[in-house]
Amino acid sequence: EAGVTQSPTHLIKTRGQQATLRCSPISGHTSVYWYQQALGLGLQFLLWYDEGEERNRGNFPPRFSGRQFPNYSSELNVNALELEDSALYLCASSLRVNSNQPQHFGDGTRLSIL
């Protein structure tokens, strides 16, 4: 069974540009989560999508946004990039049921802002 896949692996941008990161969940998973892992720091929750809807977001500015497609894949968009946006962006997926389900992570996209 294929795991969570993310693309691209690396992304280099300059300040003010826009970045798009992509995630394909494990087959059968309908929930997709995005986390930011800045260097030396833990994982910070960004966004949760399920059944095509944004269900929850973390303490990040509105320039972090995304969407989920009918096939449950997801995009994370970051506008007006700032130097502090440099981080590893991790996507996770899970089944969506009425109780917590384990989240499984992809390899991440390393975003570098020059």
Added chain:
Amino acid sequence: GENVEQHPSTLSVQEGDSAVIKCTYSDSASNYFPWYKQELGKRPQLIIDIRSNVGEKKDQRIAVTLNKTAKHFSLHITETQPEDSAVYFCAASKAKAAGNKLTFGGGTRVLVKP
């Protein structure tokens, strides 16, 4: 919101010894507590999880204990091996209605010396 504290930040043990990592959480409504292992340059990998209706769970050399009253949970690794060297993250989550987001501890870097 939920806050998860993790200690120690670094842990060095001799091969064959035990390692213990402790986490405390602030929200008494949290009911799901996974642990992730992240090797250098790799994705966080779920190694064990526990729900609030269980006090202890074991999987081979790994065990997790949960004390709901004190709001803390711990990871125990016995007979450590060099391949256990990694960063370990604890996390806490509430039920679906609260967003399913994981709140992570700051991580523990474990080094197993041969």
